[in-house]
Amino acid sequence: MQACEFYLIICLTTGLSSAQFKVQIKLSLTPKEPIYTGDTVTMECRTQGNIPVQQCSWFKRSEPNMDKEIEGITQATYLIQSASQSDSGVYYCNIKNPFQFLVSSNPVTLTIQERTSRLRRISGHMLESVFVGDQVHLHCQVDGNPIGWQYELHKTGDRHPQITQVDQNFIISPVTFSHSGEYRCRAGKGDLYSNFSDPIQLLVLDLSVILISSSGSSVKVGSSFSLHCTTMGAESSNSDFIFTFLKDNITVRKSSNSSVLPIEYFEETLSGNYMCAVESPGGGRTYSNMISIQVEDYSTENGIRLVISALVLILLMVLVSRCFWVRVHRAVRSSKSAHNLRQRG
Template sequence: MKMARALDLIIWFTVVIFSAQDAEESSQNQKPAYIGDNVTLDCLSAISGGKFKWQKLSPKVENLNSTGSTYTIQSVTASDSGTYKCETDKSVSHYISHAGRTVTLTVQERKARLELITSHIDGSIFERDQINMTCYVDGDPVGWTYELHMSERVMSYKSQMERTFTFNCMTLSQAGNYNCRARKGDLYSNFSNLIHIHVSALNVTLTAFPKSPMKEGDSLQLVCTWMGNGRSSSNLTYSFLRNNVTVKKSSSSSVFSIKEIEKNHTGNYTCAVESPGRGKAYSDDIEIEVQALTVTLTVAPGGSVMEGDCLTLNCTWRVNGSSSSKLNFSFWRDCVSVKNDSDFPVFSIQEINKSHSGNYTCAVELPGGGQKYSNTVNVQIQALQVTGIPGGAGLCLLLLILPLLLLLCAYHRIQDLLCALWRRRRRTDEGRAVGNVITEASDGSQAALQTETFNMADETKDVPEVIYSVLGDFPKSKKIGKPLVHSSLIYSEVRVPQGLSPPR
């Protein structure tokens, strides 16, 4: 009589198939199950169909409530450990062997293991570094939540479904001992090993030249310096960030320069220093404020401008109410330069004409290079009218005539003065001829004053006498060997009696 194949037994969670030939060997090498896992025992028969009988042989014989080819244990516990046996029902066929095979199920506690993952060769961790801690737990991970604990606290520091915990920006306060475990409902795995996290501080300094606030067009220079453990280091990589966005990264320069700063460069700046095997450290933030620069062009005279007028354009710039003239200015008419590279912010046209009409703009050359332009002013020159003299031309004409008038006035004043002196001189000469006589003392020491009366002509015999006096200022003594020096004569007034005309 031909015998049928013996029954086969498989445990799906170990992915080990037991056949008639290797059942005994496989049962010795089967993998354990862990608390909380779902375990399925599968009893395969060479003939399909029929009913199966399941038994747990240890620690005591127990008939299991299953007649199918599989037997599933949901979320096994330690009490589910033991030896299991399956066999076919005797009533299925009288010629099929019902001698079953056994398998031993071992349920163990879940163990966890915590690993630190960094980008540094020696495992160092510095402020603002990013690190990952991964919690590995034995058994099937489906449905389990991972907990990260700090300094052996009962309450979790972090709890999540993913096994990897990421720290994007480490701080000094996050240094300490960490471990992890897994949880599923009321079931917990064992705690993992402890990992000590040490966070090192690096002294990184960011310096700005010049300091904030700044105005548009200024030149900004940021210098990043690093000092760790009392000594500086080379072979570093420097990164400059504005509002946490990298704007420059260099392994050769610790300086970040902006030649001509603009309003959109306002923000919080930080620098980071990265050393191979030593991590990355960040400086404190520096707030850079860029103030808008306003350039204004004004024109005088305003309103209607006539041919021949004097036109003046004034260019000014301001930042928050303050102004300065220590810049270069240029003036443009219809996008064509009419005055360039001047340190004087005024452009004048003495006598304008129709060709000077157009759109005027001024520009301020910024310290860092480039130019900041003003508003545009439209100037229209009107033709000179015959019926009137423009105010500007009249003013220019007045300035030309005024010096001539002053010279003419001065000429007449000088002429009158010369005439008066001539008359006085003439009267003096006549007085000497008919009037007073000045004589010198015999010793030459003092002048003598003599007064004589005027002898009038025959037609004035009845006229009272006219007295004319002369005062002489002579030196008190005469030095021997030197000529006598006559001083100027001082004349008194001529007294003429009433009714008598003075001599001419």
């Protein structure tokens, strides 16, 4: 009877201990889900009540009813330094409790996603075209934790990346005609690479600027005129540009609303060399031709008028003199004719 009672006590203790000794698996992610290629994944097999685990076996189920033990891992923590899509699957761990009973944890599903890339412009206007001298700011956004990744900017047709750097931002400055083309980006970490982004197009144009005066280069004191800053080769409207007018290399007006510099009353102090500059949305600055505006010379004008008057007067005198001599010749011929007639009679 005593032996039966002892056996029953052992069985009850063992069953109670086994029932209380449960195993749970916790999946720690850096970062948390979603998980992307290259991320660090930590799986920890912990017992309820944090009872120390002396021996642990890890298993991966890639297909239904296809479990494979992960060799070489006996610790309670399983670390994947740089996850790839081949690491996707269902994981669980087995441990032996202090009573040598094998206990399995709950399964945990690990899904590794491919990193996608997105390339976009974050400076200037959003048109495809940019101008010579502009600055273009591109940003490569890649899914997942960016730590440890390098970013590549590729131009279609080139064998190697244009730029490889740790920073996600690419700056092209100053832009030249050679920068025209199609661009994509991606990120890399060791042998792992993200997908390429969708391409964006850069079309580099030459911006020509011409300054025109409504009154030419000579202006009368007190009169009004205007200077027009005209752009050529630009598909953007004038509202996209900033116009600066300069007199003798000193800024006299800067405006994003108007490409015209009106002068209501011209005086001698406004004489000088004028030019304009156009700043494009990308930060490039293009200068126009130079126009020299001077006060109209009154003495020269009067001299020209006097010369013209003198010429007209001389012409009139010539005409009058010609008429006079024509009449004299006629009178002489008439007198001779009359004298001859009298002699015959």
